[in-house]
Amino acid sequence: MRKSAPAETPSGTHSTRCTCGDCPHGAREGHRNALSSFRQRRDELAAGEGLPAALAHSPGASRQWVSDELTRAARTVAERSREEGAVRLAALWRHTVVAVWAAVLALLLGQLLTAVSVGWSAARTASLVAACVCAVLLSGAAYLHRARGGALAPLIGEDNRLSTSRTVAATWIVFAVYDVLVLALELAGRSGRAERRELLEGLELSYGAGLLTVLALSCAIAVFVRRTVAVRVQHQRLQKVRADRPRAADLLTDDAGRGSFCDVQFVLVSTVAVVFAAVRLARQPDQLPDLPWSLAVLVLVSAATYLAGKYAEGGRPVVLSVVRAREIGDLHAPIRTGDDIEIRGAGFVPPGSDEPDRLARMVVRVGSVHVPVPLIPVGGGFANPTDSTLTVPVPVEVEPGRVEVQVVTAAGVETNRYPIDVAD
Numbered sequence: 001m002r003k004s005a006p007a008e009t010p011s012g013t014h015s016t017r018c019t020c021g022d023c024p025h026g027a028r029e030g031h032r033n034a035l036s037s038f039r040q041r042r043d044e045l046a047a048g049e050g051l052p053a054a055l056a057h058s059p060g061a062s063r064q065w066v067s068d069e070l071t072r073a074a075r076t077v078a079e080r081s082r083e084e085g086a087v088r089l090a091a092l093w094r095h096t097v098v099a100v101w102a103a104v105l106a107l108l109l110g111q112l113l114t115a116v117s118v119g120w121s122a123a124r125t126a127s128l129v130a131a132c133v134c135a136v137l138l139s140g141a142a143y144l145h146r147a148r149g150g151a152l153a154p155l156i157g158e159d160n161r162l163s164t165s166r167t168v169a170a171t172w173i174v175f176a177v178y179d180v181l182v183l184a185l186e187l188a189g190r191s192g193r194a195e196r197r198e199l200l201e202g203l204e205l206s207y208g209a210g211l212l213t214v215l216a217l218s219c220a221i222a223v224f225v226r227r228t229v230a231v232r233v234q235h236q237r238l239q240k241v242r243a244d245r246p247r248a249a250d251l252l253t254d255d256a257g258r259g260s261f262c263d264v265q266f267v268l269v270s271t272v273a274v275v276f277a278a279v280r281l282a283r284q285p286d287q288l289p290d291l292p293w294s295l296a297v298l299v300l301v302s303a304a305t306y307l308a309g310k311y312a313e314g315g316r317p318v319v320l321s322v323v324r325a326r327e328i329g330d331l332h333a334p335i336r337t338g339d340d341i342e343i344r345g346a347g348f349v350p351p352g353s354d355e356p357d358r359l360a361r362m363v364v365r366v367g368s369v370h371v372p373v374p375l376i377p378v379g380g381g382f383a384n385p386t387d388s389t390l391t392v393p394v395p396v397e398v399e400p401g402r403v404e405v406q407v408v409t410a411a412g413v414e415t416n417r418y419p420i421d422v423a424d
Contacts, residue, residue: 027087031080038073038356045069046377060338060393067360067374074356074375085160085245093142093150100135100142100151107131122189123182123285130181134174149246157226160243162250164263165225165306168270169218175274176215179281179288186286203288210291211277214299218270221303225310238314239350239411241358254313256351262309269302317347319418322405325391334423337396341366342389343407345415349387353410359385361410364392367403371395400424 044050045066055062111124142150149156155170157163183203187196205212232238241255251267254260273295280289324333325340335341343364353359362373362385371392376384384391390407404417 027084031084034077034080038077041073042070042377043379046379063374063376070356070375070377071360074360078357081244088245089149090147092152093146096142096150096152097139100138104131104135123186126182126185127285129185130178133181134178156246159240160246162246164251164266165222167251168266169222171274172215172218175277182285198286207290208288210293210296211289213296214273214291217300217303221307228311236413237316239409239413241350241353241411243352254351262306266302266306269299273299315347317345317407317409317413317415319343319345319407319415322418322420335394335420336423337394337398340391340393342391343405344389346388348385348390348407348409350409350411358410363408364390365406366394367398369395369397394422398422
């Protein structure tokens with residue numbers, strides 16, 4: 001699909017209706033237009049409209065033509081989606097910088113409001129300076145990684161989604177760095193030996209043991225989850241499909257966009273613990289937050305639940321049975337070349353691969369012949385393929401006799417081999 005010419009305003013800049021893909025508005029509008037055209041075309045073909053008259057006599061040829069048409073349109077949608085994802089990701093670094101400095105401004109306003117009754121103090125100055133230092137560091141990191149999402153770049157996993165474990169660990173790291181900076185700045189501003197000794201005592205392990213334990217646990221979980229996912233993908237025990245772009249919802253959902261209990265509870269418990277630690281720091285800025293061990297154990301239980309959920313999710317796709325697809329009125333017969341077979345099993349459509357271009361990547365190996373899974377449209381979706389059933393024709397190149405059927409999913413994972421008998 002050729003890109004349309006830029007729709008320019010009198011001033012020479014692209015308008016919001018531009019679909020050229022060279023500007024943010026063009027990428028977004030181009031993706032919306034391509035997706036709308038694809039859905040309209042899919043529903044038309046599902047209703048039997050637009051089929052060539054020469055193919056009307058052959059259901060198999062009509063189905064293959066429809067599948068090829070939808071596959072080409074789906075590839076156009078996928079290309080526009082990737083363009084939009086790249087534009088959004090490149091613009092994300094500005095949003096991260098704005099969010100960081102907005103947090104600093106909120107801290108300043110909070111300090112000013114609370115200082116009305118009790119007055120300004122050196123601890124308030126130290127907290128604001130520490131916040132500015134952290135904001136400058138994060139802004140610099142965001143600029144250096146502006147092509148990869150700004151300050152969120154380290155939190156984006158290999159599948160181009162925001163990682164829940166990395167985000168939680170990064171939150172604790174930023175909080176710990178901010179806390180230590182506050183204490184360091186307070187120490188630099190104290191002149192009395194007794195005051196400096198009191199601040200140094202605030203760094204003792206007896207005060208920060210809970211905080212350090214939670215920090216170490218969060219970092220260990222982030223590393224272990226990354227290793228676990230990588231090993232399971234390599235051994236084909238987990239199917240991973242790359243996302244078009246990271247979204248904030250990734251922190252609370254699985255790869256299919258459904259709410260994940262393990263992720264939600266981990267983020268919720270960690271957020272509560274961070275808020276509690278921040279309140280303790282605000283109350284006692286001269287020492288590390290004394291995180292209670294009961295709260296630390298709660299975070300530990302939440303992290304263990306998250307880790308167990310990550311280890312248990314997914315699984316290898318499996319073929320359970322293969323039968324001849326029989327239309328109403330057909331006679332009972334063995335499987336022959338040219339017949340449709342229905343493959344029944346589980347895990348054929350991995351989470352996140354329900355987009356049309358990814359469904360079109362699915363292949364069934366019948367003997368030594370690779371058969372693309374045809375896209376069969378219905379109103380609002382597809383009847384084939386699904387997560388539990390696939391329908392494909394037996395190609396004429398297959399020799400009669402016993403052959404093996406194997407499914408290759410969009411994630412590149414192969415199922416077990418299931419033998420069938422093809423009659424002469």
